[in-house]
Amino acid sequence: MTVALLAQQSMKALSETFVALALFASVATAGGDLIAVRVGRAETVSQGTIEHAVILIDNGKIVAIGQDLPIDRGIPTIDRPNWTVMPGFVNAYSRFGLTAQGGAGSEPHKLASSEIYPRDAVFEDLLEYGYTTLGLYPPGNGIPGQAVAIRPVGDTIEELIVRDNAYLKIRLASNAGSKKMLRDGFAGVDKFDEKEAKRLEKWEKDKEKADKKKKKKSKKDDDKDEEKEDDKKKEEELGDFVPEAPKDNVLPFVQLRNGELSALFSIRTASDFIHLIDAIDEEEFTWNLRVPLRDDIDLYEVTERIGKLEKCVVVEPRLTFHPGTRRVRNLPLELAEAGAKLAFIPRSDSTRGYRDCRFNIAELLGAGLDRDVALRGMTLEPATLLGLEERIGSLDEGKDANLIFLSGDPFEGTTQIEAVMLEGRVVFGELK
Amino acid sequence: MKLNSKTLLFLSLPLLFSFSSMASSMAPLTFNAPRVLLGDDDKKGEDADEEDDEDRDRYLAVIGGDVYSGNGSVMRGASILAKNGIIEEIGHDLWIPEEAEVLNAKGMRVYPGMIAVEASPNIVVSTSRSADEGLGDLHVHPVDEEIDPLAVFEAFADELLEGRHSVEDSYDPFSQSLVLALSSGITSTVSNGTAIKLKRGEIDDLVMSENSQVSMAWSSKNPAGRRSLREKFEAASSYLRDYRVWEKRPKSEEDTKAPSEKGVDKNVVAVLTGQKRARFTSNEQGDLLSLARFAQQYEFRPIIVGCIEGWTVADELGRAGATAIITPRDRRDRNEMLNRESGSTIENAAILYEHGVQIAIIPSNTGFDMGGQSGRDLMHLPIEVGFAMRGGLPESAALDSVTVVPARLLGISHRVGTLEEGKDCDLIVTDGDLLHYQTFVQYTVVDGSIAYDKQKEIFFAHIRPRATEEVFDPGEEVAEDVDEAVVEDSEAATDESSEDSPTDEEGADEDSEEESDEGGDESEEDGR
Known part of the structure; x- marks a missing residue:
């Protein structure tokens, strides 16, 4: 049962208003620096649009959200009846502000977080354009390493990082070398498991032997002093089985298998997808796709298959030409209609790209894309891709208060971003 | 869903047959039978969809076409049923499972898929x-x-x-x-x-x-090469002789060692034992003649690529059991210095064939792309074959030259090359004689699934389209002889297909199948 739900119900049934007020009072007194936001409209992403929304923020987290919630006296309130608020944009696939050039080998243990410069001036631009979370991936083809999710504010790397090991980036191409790299990764885990199993077996045997010896001795020594027996036991004890830690380059694949890590496969063509499925074979782990949309791409050949697997696809908001023609295809729409999820990234990984991204998405809306899909594609889906669906990506109780305040509809050309809030702090614009 | 809409489409054809309500009963395919209730069949389609795709058998029925099987037989208005990519049955009055995907080939011809014996296809991601x-x-x-x-x-x-x-x-x-x-x-x-x-x-x-073939060189310009090849064959054949003797040794000599493989070329042994085919590129009369005799001496059947002057020594090549890979449009000037026939002729393939040489045909360019010289690449293989026919090659041999002969050369004739029960269902459906210049491939089926449909690809859909369909012109009324039931069906099919396919164009194409048979007939009559 949530506060908001209760509150909303209370709105409908006036008789219960007092209950809701009482509840809010209790919330208000519990928190330290509580603030309330009252706006004309809130795009929650997870639960649709709320008109006349009130959001209650405590300690950087959203504690309540609902329509016309009563605000307790004394709580500082940001009152903007003409504005729209929505969750901060998330770009799950970026190399913004990073420079290094990558190789093409398999280095799954490398972390993109090691490349970050805190206090980089470029991050301020991101905030201005509403981006409150960024997934930075390591450079290179092959298996270059693991991405990191950051908030673009902070003086140290620790302050920047929201989640290290966000996903494992893998470039998969239609060739034997690339497919082998992936298979070898899991083969490494198999080898490791086998070795461990053998060690465990040996340990169990040794223990059995030791136990037998113990029993024999204990029978013989039945009459002797108990103290002595204890001493002997101590001597004979083998110790518990200590599992060995897998090697650096094996660990990520172990984590893929046990679900601690997800993979993001970067592919270029429909054929790459078929070869990816072939390379994965029966392996089960969480994975998603990154496909750069360029003209003449033949991705439409596999949209149905991607949709069936309900994968999330990282794409630019871009209309492409059908191969060999000037016929426009809306591949994001085709993917969405097939059942795939979309995570949008700016067309170009530059400040201009971030500035224009929501307008580029608006173009796709004009070409038939569903508005909800577009909103999710900028917030919740990339957040899920980064493994942060519990923390960010929508306006829900318990999530971080990453809010964008807009002068109107986010996809309207004239709409401006008035202010941005990151975990309860105003990081762009003025809110008083 | 796809299967479902196909079924509906099929039902909407003027030519109908009834599915038995019980799948297990062997109800024959009956033409012009009363129409089945749409709803009934629809339900079954949905049920089938709910089942697990993996476990279900995959059926394809190519019905009503003139089947040119490639083994000499032609069956008019016959049907082919393929199960999981293998041809299950060919003939008339077949029982067709109701979950089968149906390809209506009425008024069209069905041939085995062609085989390019030499190709540089750009189908590998480079x-x-x-x-x-x-x-x-x-x-x-x-x-x-x-x-x-x-x-x-x-x-x-x-x-x-x-x-x-x-x-x-x-x-x-x-x-x-x-x-x-x-x-x-x-x-x-x-x-x-x-x-x-x-x-x-x-x-x-x-x-x-x-690697079903071994490339070898045989040229009068390189006597040393010829000598060394001859030595290799000699060594290999004497090794084989020894080996066969050793194989049949009495029990008393059980322990004797097998003959030494030292210095024996394994590829040559494979050629002599018939596991691989030796392949030569040769055009000159002298080379061809000596090669034919060389092959007869060591009793292997050479593949000869080019073979431009083969017609002058056709009898020797025939005796050697050679197979020639010919490009009928290749030209070579007559050598005026010689007091005998030389140079190229359009009759080359025909003359070689008459003398028992198997003929496979390739064009001068072996690529598939939109560049290059039009009409002389693998996209125009039947046209190249047409030139051999112009020179007198019989029609059946012409068809064989792009189907079963290449299959034999590649060692795959047990699977492809002809349409026979038990072979792979790789076939093409054409709107006329395959070897006619006007003919288009309408459908290509690979392993029992439709891999190409002319009306669904951007390349040739607009050239003599398979059907002119009312779907394209909303103002036009449905033809009078089509009764209400059919109209309903086709409308249902329209809805179905447009839901299925992401682009409008594809939806429209599926609908156009309805009239395909009639359209095919007309174009044939108009054209010839």
Whole structure:
């Protein structure tokens, strides 16, 4: 049962208003620096649009959200009846502000977080354009390493990082070398498991032997002093089985298998997808796709298959030409209609790209894309891709208060971003 | 859903047959039978969809076409039923399972898929292709998309250094070349000595045979090479002789050693034992003659590529059991210095065939692409064959030259090359005589699934379209002789198909199948 739900119900049934007020009072007194936001409209992403929304923020987290919630006296309130608020944009696939050039080998243990410069001036631009979370991936083809999710504010790397090991980036191409790299990764885990199993077996045997010896001795020594027996036991004890830690380059694949890590496969063509499925074979782990949309791409050949697997696809908001023609295809729409999820990234990984991204998405809306899909594609889906669906990506109780305040509809050309809030702090614009 | 809409479409055809309500009963295919209730069948389609795709048998029925099986028989208005990619039955009055995908070939001809015995198909994702992919949008995501040449090399180093190139690991099942090959009626081809099936959207079980041929050189310009080849054959045949003697040794000599393989060329042994075919490129009369005699001496059946002057020594080549891979349009001037026939002739294929030489035909360009010289590449294989026919090659031999003979050369004739029960269902449906210049391939079926439909691809759909359909013109009324039930069906089908397909164009195309039979007939009459 949530506060908001209760509150909303209370709105409908006036008789219960007092209950809701009482509840809010209790919330208000519990928190330290509580603030309330009252706006004309809130795009929650997870639960649709709320008109006349009130959001209650405590300690950087959203504690309540609902329509016309009563605000307790004394709580500082940001009152903007003409504005729209929505969750901060998330770009799950970026190399913004990073420079290094990558190789093409398999280095799954490398972390993109090691490349970050805190206090980089470029991050301020991101905030201005509403981006409150960024997934930075390591450079290179092959298996270059693991991405990191950051908030673009902070003086140290620790302050920047929201989640290290966000996903494992893998470039998969239609060739034997690339497919082998992936298979070898899991083969490494198999080898490791086998070795461990053998060690465990040996340990169990040794223990059995030791136990037998113990029993024999204990029978013989039945009459002797108990103290002595204890001493002997101590001597004979083998110790518990200590599992060995897998090697650096094996660990990520172990984590893929046990679900601690997800993979993001970067592919270029429909054929790459078929070869990816072939390379994965029966392996089960969480994975998603990154496909750069360029003209003449033949991705439409596999949209149905991607949709069936309900994968999330990282794409630019871009209309492409059908191969060999000037016929426009809306591949994001085709993917969405097939059942795939979309995570949008700016067309170009530059400040201009971030500035224009929501307008580029608006173009796709004009070409038939569903508005909800577009909103999710900028917030919740990339957040899920980064493994942060519990923390960010929508306006829900318990999530971080990453809010964008807009002068109107986010996809309207004239709409401006008035202010941005990151975990309860105003990081762009003025809110008083 | 696809299956469902197909069923509906089929029902909407003027030519109908009834499905038995019980799947197990062997109800024959009856033409012009009363129409089945649509609702009834619809339900069954849905039920079938709910079942697990993996476990279900995959049926394809190509019905009502004139089947040119490639083994000499022609069956008019026959049907072919394929189960899981294998031809189950060919004939009239077949029982067709209701879940079968139906391809209506009425008024059209059905041939085995053609086989390109030599090809340089661009169906493999090359390293260069993945390299320039990134260059299109350099400003976008610089590090990921920009390709470092060294990185590319590293990524493919394994492949390059170990020669571990596998077609199956780099096959592009969506490439334009593949679609062009299928549009030309070619269902199998060769890539680096490997015979592959041109599957679309799939990469499983592509390879049918590997290295079935051994290339050898035989030229009067290189006497040393000829001598060394002769020595190799001599060594190999004496080894084989010894081996056979050793094989049949009495029990008392059980322990004697097998003859030494030292200095024996394994490939030559394979040629002599018939496991592989020796392949020569030779055009000159003198070379061909000596080669024919060489082959007769060692009793192997050579493959001769080119064979331009073969017609002058056709009897010798025939005696040697040679197979010639011919390009009928190849030209070679007559040698005026000689007091005998020489040079090229359009009759080459016909004369060779008369003397018992098997003929396979390839064009001068063995690629599938939109560039190059039009009409002389693999996209126009039947036209090339037409030139051999112009020179007198019989029609059946002409068909064989692009189907069963190439299959034999590649060692895959047990699977493809003719339409027979138990063979792979690789076939093409054409709107006329395959070897006529006006004929288009309308459908290409590979492994029992429709891999190409002329009306659904951008290449030839607009040239003599298969049907003119009322769907394109909303103002036009449905023809009078089509009764209400059919109209309903076709409308249902329209809805179905437009839901299925992402683009409007494809939806429209599916509907146009309805009149395909009539359209095919008309164009045939108009054209000839």
